[in-house]
Amino acid sequence: MIAEKTGLSKADSRLVMSFMWVTFISLLIGGLMGLLQTLVRTGNFNLPFGIGYYQILTVHGVILGLVLTTFFIIGFQFALMAKTVGMTNKQRKWAWASFWVMLIGTIASAIMILLGKASVLYTFYAPLKAHPIFYFGLTFVVVGSWIACFVNFHQLYQWKKKHQGEHSPLLAFMVVINMLMWFICTLGVAATVLIQFIPWSLGLVGEINILVSRTLFWYFGHPLVYFWLLPAYMAWYAILPKIIGGKIFSDSLARLAFILFLIFSIPVGFHHQLLEPGIDPMWKYIQVVLTFAVIIPSLLTAFSMFATFEITGRQKGYTGLFGWFRHLPWKDVRFFAPFMGMVAFIPAGAGGIINASNQMNQVVHNTIWVTGHFHLTLATTVILTFFGITYWLVPVLTGRKIDKKINTLGMTQTIVWLVGMFFMSGSMHLAGLLGAPRRSAFSDYQGSAQAAEWIGYQYGQAIGGSILFIGILIMLYNFFYMTFKAPKGVEEFPIAEAPDGSEPTPLVLENWKLWIGITVVLIAFAYTIPFVDIIQNSPPGSPPFEWPIGNG
Amino acid sequence: MPSTNLKHQVEQEHSSSEPNLKGTLISVSVVGGFLVLSWLAVFGLFLAR
Numbered sequence: 345m346i347a348e349k350t351g352l353s354k355a356d357s358r359l360v361m362s363f364m365w366v367t368f369i370s371l372l373i374g375g376l377m378g379l380l381q382t383l384v385r386t387g388n389f390n391l392p393f394g395i396g397y398y399q400i401l402t403v404h405g406v407i408l409g410l411v412l413t414t415f416f417i418i419g420f421q422f423a424l425m426a427k428t429v430g431m432t433n434k435q436r437k438w439a440w441a442s443f444w445v446m447l448i449g450t451i452a453s454a455i456m457i458l459l460g461k462a463s464v465l466y467t468f469y470a471p472l473k474a475h476p477i478f479y480f481g482l483t484f485v486v487v488g489s490w491i492a493c494f495v496n497f498h499q500l501y502q503w504k505k506k507h508q509g510e511h512s513p514l515l516a517f518m519v520v521i522n523m524l525m526w527f528i529c530t531l532g533v534a535a536t537v538l539i540q541f542i543p544w545s546l547g548l549v550g551e552i553n554i555l556v557s558r559t560l561f562w563y564f565g566h567p568l569v570y571f572w573l574l575p576a577y578m579a580w581y582a583i584l585p586k587i588i589g590g591k592i593f594s595d596s597l598a599r600l601a602f603i604l605f606l607i608f609s610i611p612v613g614f615h616h617q618l619l620e621p622g623i624d625p626m627w628k629y630i631q632v633v634l635t636f637a638v639i640i641p642s643l644l645t646a647f648s649m650f651a652t653f654e655i656t657g658r659q660k661g662y663t664g665l666f667g668w669f670r671h672l673p674w675k676d677v678r679f680f681a682p683f684m685g686m687v688a689f690i691p692a693g694a695g696g697i698i699n700a701s702n703q704m705n706q707v708v709h710n711t712i713w714v715t716g717h718f719h720l721t722l723a724t725t726v727i728l729t730f731f732g733i734t735y736w737l738v739p740v741l742t743g744r745k746i747d748k749k750i751n752t753l754g755m756t757q758t759i760v761w762l763v764g765m766f767f768m769s770g771s772m773h774l775a776g777l778l779g780a781p782r783r784s785a786f787s788d789y790q791g792s793a794q795a796a797e798w799i800g801y802q803y804g805q806a807i808g809g810s811i812l813f814i815g816i817l818i819m820l821y822n823f824f825y826m827t828f829k830a831p832k833g834v835e836e837f838p839i840a841e842a843p844d845g846s847e848p849t850p851l852v853l854e855n856w857k858l859w860i861g862i863t864v865v866l867i868a869f870a871y872t873i874p875f876v877d878i879i880q881n882s883p884p885g886s887p888p889f890e891w892p893i894g895n896g
Numbered sequence: 897m898p899s900t901n902l903k904h905q906v907e908q909e910h911s912s913s914e915p916n917l918k919g920t921l922i923s924v925s926v927v928g929g930f931l932v933l934s935w936l937a938v939f940g941l942f943l944a945r
Contacts, residue, residue: 646927650920658916666919690927694934704938707945777941 351837356426357741359439361827363419364738366447367412367730368823374408375816377401382768382809385802387786397785398463398893405466406457409722411450414485416730417575418442418492421519423737424578425496427837428513429503435495442491449484452477463893465783467561468541470552473888475895476545479537486530486537493523511849514595515582515839521602522574525567528863529610532563544888551885555622555878562613563871570609570638572722574602576729579682580649583733585840587679588672590656593648595842599853601648604641607863608634611870615700619709622882627874628702634870635700642693649686655843677754678746678838681732684758685725688765692720695773710783713776716769724765728758731819736835738826745833746826753822761815768808775801 352360377400383389384397391397422439425431431439455477456462462474468482500512500520512520536557544552581598585591592598614631617623657668673679695717698704708714735754739746776782780798789795852858888894 643924643928647920647924650923651915651917654917654919655915665922668919690930691934694931697931697935698938701935701939703942704935707938707942777938 351427352423352740353426355433355436356423356431357743359436359443360419360423360426360737361741362443363415363422364734364741364823366450367416367419368820370407370412370415371816372820374404374412375813377404377407379809379813382802382806385786386806387788387799387802396460396463396893398465399457399460401783402457402463402465403454406453409466410482410485411454413572413722413726414446414489417522417571418446418489420575420730420733420737421496421522422492423741423837424515424519425499427839428516429499431499432502435499438491438495442488442495444488445491446485446488449481449486449488451481452484453481456481461895463895467565469561470541470544470554470557471886471889472894473545473890476542479541479545483534483537483542486534489530490527493527496520496523511595511851511854514592514598514842515578517599517854518574518578518582518602521606522571522578524860525574525606525609526571528867529564529567529571532560533565536560551887553879553882553885555620555882556875558617558620559613559623559871559875559878562616563610564613565616566613566635567609569721570605572726574605576682576685576726577601577645579729579733580645580686582840583838584649584679584682585652585656586838587676587736588653588656590652590659590840591843592840593652593655593843595846596849596853597644597648599849601641601644603853603859604644605638606859607866608637608641610863611867612638612700614870614874615705618702618705622878624874624877627870631870632700632702634866636697639693639697642689675751675755677751677758678732678735680755681735681758682729684762685728685732688720688724688728688762692717692725695720708776710781711776712772712780712782715782716772716776719765719769719772724761724769728761731757731761734823735826736838738823739830739833739835740837742827742830743832743834744826744830745835747831750822750825750830753818753825757815757818757822760811760818764808764811764813764815766808768805768812771801771804771808775805 380389380391380400381397381404384391391400422431453462456475457478459475462468462478464472464474464478468474468478496519500516503516504510504512511517540552540557540560543549581601582592585593612631612635614623614628615635618628618632653672654668657671660668660671662668662671672683695713699708699714699717731754735746735750738744775798778797778801779794780801786802787795
């Protein structure tokens with residue numbers, strides 16, 4: 345009966361819950377490491393048992409940036425696909441294969457990091473060299489995610505075969521766009537790991553081309569950000585309208601925004617390498633222009649969200665210029681948490697535009713401003729939306745209901761998170777503008793006057809980090825409660841509908857060959873000439889450095 | 897004459913089905929203004945340094 349109402353079978357629920365368990369265990373481990381980092385950076389705390397700062401920094405980045413996100417997203421997307429287009433037993437078997445392959449990879453990499461054999465940070469920049477098992481582990485995570493990609497593609501393909509001439513459900517369309525982007529961009533990181541890092545870490549080759557490895561990493565690294573963000577956008581476009589009692593503003597606009605993300609998210613990696621020598625400035629300029637094109641679908645999203653809220657409010661009878669704002673369900677955590685994530689995306693987006701602008705990048709490059717930005721985008725906008733999703737998804741999966749207690753705890757958790765992030769990310773932004781570096785343990789830099797300006801902000805980060813850790817503990821309790829304790833019942837799987845009498849969605853928006861073709865052409869345009877130039881004119885490669893932090 | 901009437905009717909139907917999005921217009925303008933101002937602030941910092 346529950347399966348009939350939620351649209352998910354018990355087997356589907358078990359699969360998705362497995363992904364959720366890895367997500368929340370990762371939150372605890374990665375969050376604890378984040379807290380320790382902020383404490384170390386006050387200069388008044390030393391890590392016990394000979395644990396290194398860069399070791400915990402790597403655990404934090406890999407476990408939260410790569411593992412938590414990928415597991416949550418793939419699990420959430422399996423739930424969306426099972427609900428909207430269905431999942432066959434065979435597809436579910438492959439989905440389980442993706443889970444296990446990713447988990448084996450995660451455990452292998454995590455063991456190497458915890459042993460201090462892979463303190464190379466989550467970007468694993470060469471010439472820092474980790475133990476080869478670290479790179480093999482990451483390969484498994486990516487391969488596992490590819491299996492999930494093909495399961496999702498096959499799910500939509502089968503649905504389309506049965507529903508010829510119909511539009512695919514909006515959420516299924518969005519999942520496939522996200523996985524297409526993920527597949528195309530992970531080809532870059534797979535290439536650098538398989539062709540460069542693994543042979544080099546095994547000692548089969550003596551040197552590595554640094555610039556090629558970083559270019560391939562950032563070919564992947566920027567769309568990675570959108571791989572995190574698009575599932576949040578799925579919830580904003582197609583789930584939140586249902587929670588507020590409204591309808592989707594425009595099915596066509598939502599699909600167009602996702603297509604634009606597919607096209608413009610990938611050929612933009614050079615904006616992470618603006619201060620890197622060896623890349624022709626002309627091509628950096630071109631990729632900066634393409635980066636600014638990604639602003640368009642984000643602004644389309646902002647417009648669409650405000651319009652959804654306003655139209656719904658006016659339909660409920662709220663008048664005046666901003667009267668509609670009052671109708672929003674401010675006391676419903678399923679709305680409040682993602683909404684606060686949206687609000688955080690305004691300064692986060694502003695910071696992103698600053699980072700990607702050539703001159704301003706020189707002000708903030710490699711400063712802790714960038715870390716602050718990252719914590720607004722991923723650790724606030726995306727994570728608060730993921731938490732908001734959790735408050736209905738986990739009860740749906742466990743056959744329980746969200747009750748008053750969990751709603752109140754969820755609201756508290758969201759506020760604690762926002763306060764913690766205000767202090768932590770705010771301090772990071774300000775210290776960064778004063779030149780404080782990122783990716784570095786505490787140092788007074790031999791008593792330098794400039795470094796003395798940063799210490800107050802480093803305490804600010806520790807205060808914010810401590811508050812955030814309390815937020816993590818509340819969230820973990822909420823997860824346990826919704827899994828084991830919440831009252832049994834049927835929770836709604838909220839999916840919004842298109843408005844009545846809306847224009848039919850143009851068929852061209854689902855012309856996959858066209859959009860994939862444009863994406864490939866644009867990537868080829870933005871990368872071919874500079875990449876050939878990098879390979880032809882590179883300085884000699886670098887031998888590995890295992891010390892002081894890589895594989896000490 | 898009949899074509900003018902038809903045009904008028906279409907316009908009337910069009911305007912009655914269009915939702916009121918004045919609040920949205922102002923909201924997105926505020927967001928856009930914030931983006932521009934923060935960009936200019938850091939650009940000022942770049943010039944000052």
